[in-house]
Amino acid sequence: MVKIMDRLLLFFYSLIIGAVSIAGLGLGAGWISERIVSAWVNELFGDALWLQATLISVSIVLFLVSLRFFYVSVKRGNASVPSIDQRTDFGDIRISMETVENLALKAAGKQRGVKDLKARIRIAEAGLEIMLRAVVDGETSIPGLTEDIQRAVKEHIEEITGIPVALVTVYVANIIQTQTFKSRVE
Structure with missing residues (x-):
């Protein structure tokens, strides 16, 4: 307001x-x-x-x-970079949302047939909600590819950050338009 x-x-x-x-x-x-x-x-x-x-x-x-x-x-803004805060026996840990975003992009990018990734992270009660936007090659089964992306992102983020992932949503925006060149015979 x-x-x-x-x-x-x-x-x-x-x-x-x-x-x-x-x-x-x-x-x-x-x-x-x-x-x-x-x-x-x-x-x-x-x-x-x-x-x-x-x-x-x-x-x-x-x-x-x-x-x-x-x-x-x-006025000095107290709105710092959005982060996920955790408390351990040794002290506090702050992981920026950008870090989690990059981890999600890294894990999704390792999947074969995925190009042009974008990620958005939201914090929910049950854990992180990760939304990915991807362009795929069109050569791989989209349901299989998206399931692999979801699994890989969830496991990678939970393993690296220790933060539970509640949901990974993948939106396939398009397929890559490959240009085919016909060889010319003279």
């Missing part, structure tokens, strides 16, 4: 700063006449209390939004 609010604030802040920039450009380039600016300033310092109140309110809001964005920019 905070991120949505920050994005909304940033949107309105950008609009206001953009409008002020265009007004400044118009003043500097002479597109806005000096008479109009003079009349507005006279009205601001004259009897128009509503204009003064509006200007003060907008200025305070812009200042507060600026402070918020300054705080967000210098």
Whole structure:
């Protein structure tokens, strides 16, 4: 919710700063006449209390939004790289999700007939859920190949990391289009 609010604030802040920039450009380039600016300033310092109140309110809001964005920019984010944390007798172990992803890709890549792999890892109650996207060669049985990939990935990750794998899903996106060249006889 905070991120949505920050994005909304940033949107309105950008609009206001953009409008002020265009007004400044118009003043500097002479597109806005000096008479109009003079009349507005006279009205601001004259009897128009509503204009003064509006200007003060907008200025305070812009200042507060600026402070918020300054705080967000210098705040040290506690959102570190996503990882899987384990506690052992000797201390804590943190394994990054990228490591698990690469292990899954390595295990799946060893299967014959698999090309262009992508992996996505999700942590669930029962263990890791691994989703693989693959392009296969079309020469091997797809059900057999995907079963081999699932088995290999599950065993490899559980063996290397010690983290249980609940599910390995393989999505076969396409087959490799091989070009056949006919030999030319002259």
